[in-house]
Amino acid sequence: MYLCTGKILRVNLTTRKISTLSTSDYKEWLGGHGLAVALFFDLVKAKSVGAFDPGNTLVIAPSYFSGSLVPAACRTEMVGIQAQSYPYEWFTRTNVGGRFANMCKYAGFDAIVLEGAAEKPTWINIVDSDVELVDATNLWGLDTVDTQKVIFKNVIGSAGYGKWRATKKGETIQRPAVLTIGPAGENRSRLGTVMTDMGNAFGQGGFGGVWGSKNLKAISVLGTGSVEVANPDELMQARIWAEKNYGADVDNPRINAWQEFITSHFGGHPNRGWAPYDQQRRASGCTGCHLNCRPRTSSGYGNESICVDALYYQNWDLSKHGKITEITGYAADLAQRLGINSFELHTELAYLKALYDKGVLGRGMKIDTDLPFEKIGEAEFIQQLLTQIAYRKGIGNDIAEGIPRAAQRWGRYREDTESGIMAAMFWGYPVHYDTRAEVYWGYASIVGARDINCHDFNVPAYWMPSLDIPAKKTPIVTAEQVAKWVGEMPPYHDPEMMNFATSNIYSVHMARTTAWLLHYSTFWKQTCGLCDNAFADFVNPYGPNNRGITPEGELKFFKAATGRKISFEESLEMGRKMHNLSKAIWTLQGRHRDMEVFPDYVFSVDTEGTSYVPGEPPSYYMPTKENGKWDYRNVVPRHLDRKKFEEWKTRYYELEGWDPKTGWQKEKVLKDLGLDKAASELKATGKLK
Numbered sequence: 001m002y003l004c005t006g007k008i009l010r011v012n013l014t015t016r017k018i019s020t021l022s023t024s025d026y027k028e029w030l031g032g033h034g035l036a037v038a039l040f041f042d043l044v045k046a047k048s049v050g051a052f053d054p055g056n057t058l059v060i061a062p063s064y065f066s067g068s069l070v071p072a073a074c075r076t077e078m079v080g081i082q083a084q085s086y087p088y089e090w091f092t093r094t095n096v097g098g099r100f101a102n103m104c105k106y107a108g109f110d111a112i113v114l115e116g117a118a119e120k121p122t123w124i125n126i127v128d129s130d131v132e133l134v135d136a137t138n139l140w141g142l143d144t145v146d147t148q149k150v151i152f153k154n155v156i157g158s159a160g161y162g163k164w165r166a167t168k169k170g171e172t173i174q175r176p177a178v179l180t181i182g183p184a185g186e187n188r189s190r191l192g193t194v195m196t197d198m199g200n201a202f203g204q205g206g207f208g209g210v211w212g213s214k215n216l217k218a219i220s221v222l223g224t225g226s227v228e229v230a231n232p233d234e235l236m237q238a239r240i241w242a243e244k245n246y247g248a249d250v251d252n253p254r255i256n257a258w259q260e261f262i263t264s265h266f267g268g269h270p271n272r273g274w275a276p277y278d279q280q281r282r283a284s285g286c287t288g289c290h291l292n293c294r295p296r297t298s299s300g301y302g303n304e305s306i307c308v309d310a311l312y313y314q315n316w317d318l319s320k321h322g323k324i325t326e327i328t329g330y331a332a333d334l335a336q337r338l339g340i341n342s343f344e345l346h347t348e349l350a351y352l353k354a355l356y357d358k359g360v361l362g363r364g365m366k367i368d369t370d371l372p373f374e375k376i377g378e379a380e381f382i383q384q385l386l387t388q389i390a391y392r393k394g395i396g397n398d399i400a401e402g403i404p405r406a407a408q409r410w411g412r413y414r415e416d417t418e419s420g421i422m423a424a425m426f427w428g429y430p431v432h433y434d435t436r437a438e439v440y441w442g443y444a445s446i447v448g449a450r451d452i453n454c455h456d457f458n459v460p461a462y463w464m465p466s467l468d469i470p471a472k473k474t475p476i477v478t479a480e481q482v483a484k485w486v487g488e489m490p491p492y493h494d495p496e497m498m499n500f501a502t503s504n505i506y507s508v509h510m511a512r513t514t515a516w517l518l519h520y521s522t523f524w525k526q527t528c529g530l531c532d533n534a535f536a537d538f539v540n541p542y543g544p545n546n547r548g549i550t551p552e553g554e555l556k557f558f559k560a561a562t563g564r565k566i567s568f569e570e571s572l573e574m575g576r577k578m579h580n581l582s583k584a585i586w587t588l589q590g591r592h593r594d595m596e597v598f599p600d601y602v603f604s605v606d607t608e609g610t611s612y613v614p615g616e617p618p619s620y621y622m623p624t625k626e627n628g629k630w631d632y633r634n635v636v637p638r639h640l641d642r643k644k645f646e647e648w649k650t651r652y653y654e655l656e657g658w659d660p661k662t663g664w665q666k667e668k669v670l671k672d673l674g675l676d677k678a679a680s681e682l683k684a685t686g687k688l689k
Helices: 023-029 032-043 100-106 144-159 207-213 232-246 257-261 307-311 314-321 326-338 342-358 379-391 403-409 413-419 439-446 458-468 479-487 508-525 552-562 568-589 642-656 667-672 676-684
Strands: 007-012 017-022 058-062 076-081 091-096 111-115 122-127 130-135 177-180 194-196 200-202 216-222 281-284 294-297 424-426 621-626 629-634
Touching: 007 023, 007 130, 017 023, 023 032, 032 058, 032 076, 032 091, 032 111, 032 508, 032 568, 032 676, 058 100, 058 207, 076 100, 076 207, 091 568, 100 177, 100 216, 122 144, 144 177, 144 216, 144 326, 194 207, 207 216, 232 552, 307 326, 307 342, 314 326, 326 342, 326 379, 342 403, 403 413, 424 439, 439 508, 458 479, 458 621, 479 621, 479 629, 508 568, 508 642, 552 568, 568 667, 568 676, 667 676
Parallel strands: 007 111, 122 216
Antiparallel strands: 007 017, 058 076, 058 111, 076 091, 091 200, 122 130, 177 194, 177 216, 194 200, 281 294, 621 629
16 A cells, blocks of 8 residues: 555553554544544544543544655644543544654554543654553653653664664664643643644644643654655655746745745745744754744754744734743743643633633632733743643643633633634634634534634735735735635535625535535545645636636645545545544534534624734725626724524535534435444434434
């Protein structure tokens, strides 16, 4: 099997039994998410088990493309019952870049299954096909950086990084790729992450806390093998073709406002927005990446950190000091060392400050805390806050449960979700892109199990117009071009998918937008491993006529790597199958249509948008079609209509072939997709239509 090693590692932490499964039994699921969700479904009988229960099985699976020359594909999926979502602990996925996916395959494994819970702190050491469970008592309490340093020395010895080291099967100059939790995970925080290197994390889902409940400190992998591809020369030519036709030309850059924020496709330059406190930096990236969007800074602060990981504290830093300082980078590093989800911190800080300003949180207040809010923006404040969360001290014991659960403890959940000052928009996850404006983002999240975090439509539909238009620059393509190009995508061929006018946001067209996003991302990104920062590539200033590489590029890479020629429709049908297996798990957990709802403020409070251009009022520009004419228009202020949203849900369920009254799947749909086992299990529990 091309791109596969043939073996799946199975580790029972309770019994300490180490065994393997054959990948050939799961060849239809390829790798990454597809393989992981299939393994979870087969191996976990009690699918409604709690996140911190020893019965919660985790599956870690390198992406299908990892280990090969497919660009931006060194990704690793992990699935299991999450700790972060509220009020239900849904089955979900999380993803990490860096080096782990390739190294896991080079060590000989297509996936790692983690069952049970260790009696005492443990780490797993994998060198090629040799696997051992190691006492981690000496590592318990260390932060994520120091843990990796100790493991590096343990595995490669005194020879150090960059020196040749022999294993039983080969030689390498590499250091191992290490996944590890920090103190937050050890203390079962629902904000706990699993880190590798710096700036790379299984961030969403609270899986750091799940690892802590299993007494699992780390997994280290060092491999000297390789994976076989069908046509190496064809794959190399596909990569060269992509870089030649869609890559950034450093001698003739085509940079406009939206590219000041996001990385140009198929070229690679240090992203200008990630380290604003340090202008001397170099590009870094995940193994085999062509983008290299992660910075290496001269100061050493915020290394390899991007987006909210790097910038969650910057606005407080800016307001305190009049400029962004190295405190922003220090805050990024500290959260990662302690293993805390930076994205939740981003909105959490605003919520805590709002409660402080209202006089209900602070020293001697109803919500008593000694956090020095008068010093917010300083290093001292963020250090105290993060330390309290990681070690569950003071108010940190509540916040470690996640803000929705903390608000519930404080008796404020209903009030603050009605007013919107607690911006938990879907399943307790903090608002990312606003459902009230960029509706498909929230729709895909609420019919899923977490913040969808897939930027496929987000760049051309939001970032490009929302940065260029307030900056009085003309977007490189028109709203009509974006609608046309997306509308050409199989299987729907529907330009109205990109119409964000209020008259269209509850339509079957927006149901198709949601379904396309879920099916595409499940297959191409979460299973094959294509990076969210690079794909789907609809608009590219370096592409012919500013058009991106999707869908031609994905199919070229797949054919070269696997020897199989598939259509784009077939790829999305495979994504649909994988998504339906996750849906079956949610139904077995107790999911019903009535649970898929947004908090009250989404239906009663207008969004005002966001301002990224100094001096310009908040806005949210999106492609809209009004009176037959396409344009980028500001769609705020607006909120959702509760009744019409329910009508949208019905249209979406019908589009997916599910029962509109319950949201449950129909037997024919599952059997047509080849999901007979899922159909049988659902039928046995009375949850199949």
